[in-house]
Amino acid sequence: MKRNAVNRQEILDLHDAYVMHTYFPADLVLVRGAMSRVWDANGVAYLDFSSGISVCNLGHCHPRVTEAIQRQAATLVHVSNLFLHPNQPRLAAQLAAMTMGGRVFFCNSGAEANEGLIKFARRWGHERGRYEIIAMQDSFHGRTLATLAATGRDKYRKGFQPDLAGFTHVPFNSLEAAAAAVNERTAAILLEPIQGEGGVIPADPAYLAGIRRLCDERGILLLFDEVQCGMGRTGSLFAYQHYGVEPDGFSMAKALGNGFPIGAIQVRQAHKDALPAGTHASTFGGNPLACAAALAVLETFGREDVLGNCRRMAARLWQRLHALKAAHPAITEIRGVGLMIGIVVNRPVKELKAAAQARRLLILTAGENVLRLLPPLTIDEAGIDEAADILADVFAHA
Numbered sequence: 001m002k003r004n005a006v007n008r009q010e011i012l013d014l015h016d017a018y019v020m021h022t023y024f025p026a027d028l029v030l031v032r033g034a035m036s037r038v039w040d041a042n043g044v045a046y047l048d049f050s051s052g053i054s055v056c057n058l059g060h061c062h063p064r065v066t067e068a069i070q071r072q073a074a075t076l077v078h079v080s081n082l083f084l085h086p087n088q089p090r091l092a093a094q095l096a097a098m099t100m101g102g103r104v105f106f107c108n109s110g111a112e113a114n115e116g117l118i119k120f121a122r123r124w125g126h127e128r129g130r131y132e133i134i135a136m137q138d139s140f141h142g143r144t145l146a147t148l149a150a151t152g153r154d155k156y157r158k159g160f161q162p163d164l165a166g167f168t169h170v171p172f173n174s175l176e177a178a179a180a181a182v183n184e185r186t187a188a189i190l191l192e193p194i195q196g197e198g199g200v201i202p203a204d205p206a207y208l209a210g211i212r213r214l215c216d217e218r219g220i221l222l223l224f225d226e227v228q229c230g231m232g233r234t235g236s237l238f239a240y241q242h243y244g245v246e247p248d249g250f251s252m253a254k255a256l257g258n259g260f261p262i263g264a265i266q267v268r269q270a271h272k273d274a275l276p277a278g279t280h281a282s283t284f285g286g287n288p289l290a291c292a293a294a295l296a297v298l299e300t301f302g303r304e305d306v307l308g309n310c311r312r313m314a315a316r317l318w319q320r321l322h323a324l325k326a327a328h329p330a331i332t333e334i335r336g337v338g339l340m341i342g343i344v345v346n347r348p349v350k351e352l353k354a355a356a357q358a359r360r361l362l363i364l365t366a367g368e369n370v371l372r373l374l375p376p377l378t379i380d381e382a383g384i385d386e387a388a389d390i391l392a393d394v395f396a397h398a
């Protein structure tokens with residue numbers, strides 16, 4: 001009981017008075033989580049199909065991750081990158097073994113990971129006279145100044161101009177547009193294999209393969225932002241593996257620590273010297289505690305068939321959502337891959353999201369007309385059915 005003794009109004013008042021109002025107002029105060037459920041200050045349980053925006057992919061407070069964090073917190077929390085500790089090289093090796101056998105740099109967030117990718121491309125291009133990065137319209141890469149410049153939506157950049165130079169934006173899923181944009185200054189093409197914030201829009205397989213060919217022909221780098229679509233969301237550990245199109249480097253963050261902040265980039269072995277000693281760093285990057293969390297996450301993927309469960313539960317959910325679409329003409333499309341799903345609706349979705357929350361289901365939006373579902377990959381049949389029933393009720397009363 002004591003653990004839940006939180007005065008909701010007090011928290012709202014403190015937030016209102018002392019926290020910068022950079023986020024849109026929220027009224028739900030969450031105090032506890034266990035796998036697919038979270039509880040509010042009054043002890044009300046919610047089924048969480050938002051997963052902290054694809055962060056708690058294994059579910060809230062997954063026992064293996066919690067145990068690893070507790071153990072490491074009592075052993076060694078932090079040493080600087082002036083020293084080595086066992087967890088960072090082990091984590092890098094694990095990530096390499098599960099992906100493209102490359103080299104890893106650790107940081108703390110998605111934006112910081114993408115900054116690393118951008119710096120990698122700039123440094124790689126420096127001797128070649130190449131510095132421009134072609135990014136996609138409607139993309140989202142983060143809130144730092146370089147990642148804002150990479151982000152393909154004006155609304156995020158508004159008020160922060162001048163933009164960092166060296167970025168151009170082309171329509172996503174248009175190989176012709178990308179090909180036309182490449183010039184002698186181009187260093188890289190950067191894209192999310194599945195655009196998340198932009199509306200849950202998957203790359204066409206032929207497009208992604210074409211982009212790979214284009215980069216090879218023109219001698220430029222292909223960089224993927226896997227911050228949201230990575231870490232098992234698609235039923236493969238990273239979305240590029242789902243497509244079978246390997247980049248030269250990719251970023252990850254969000255679910256890498258299942259809620260413990262950690263980000264990373266991985267580049268191909270061929271580029272191991274692209275950021276030599278002294279050219280890039282991060283104080284907290286890859287510290288013992290963060291790496292312990294991520295190691296436990298990767299171990300859990302192996303031990304609990306998380307990817308298999310994701311694919312099975314995705315099949316069940318997609319079936320229910322297609323039935324929902326058939327019953328409600330307001331739904332114009334179900335799109336996405338695996339458990340990264342957008343329900344496209346022919347009107348604003350804000351109220352539908354609120355209606356789901358009122359029925360104790362937490363979901364997200366992605367733009368004005370898309371409901372976004374990002375359930376934990378460890379969800380079971382009962383959880384899928386419960387969410388689908390709630391959504392059916394929401395649309396029945398919409």
Ligand SMILES: Cc1ncc(COP(=O)(O)O)c(C=O)c1O
Nearest residue numbers: 109110111140141142196227228
């Ligand atoms: C594709 C993508 N890239 C980068 C980011 C930024 O990550 P962070 O908020 O950890 O900086 C996000 C966050 O939503 C994202 O979805």
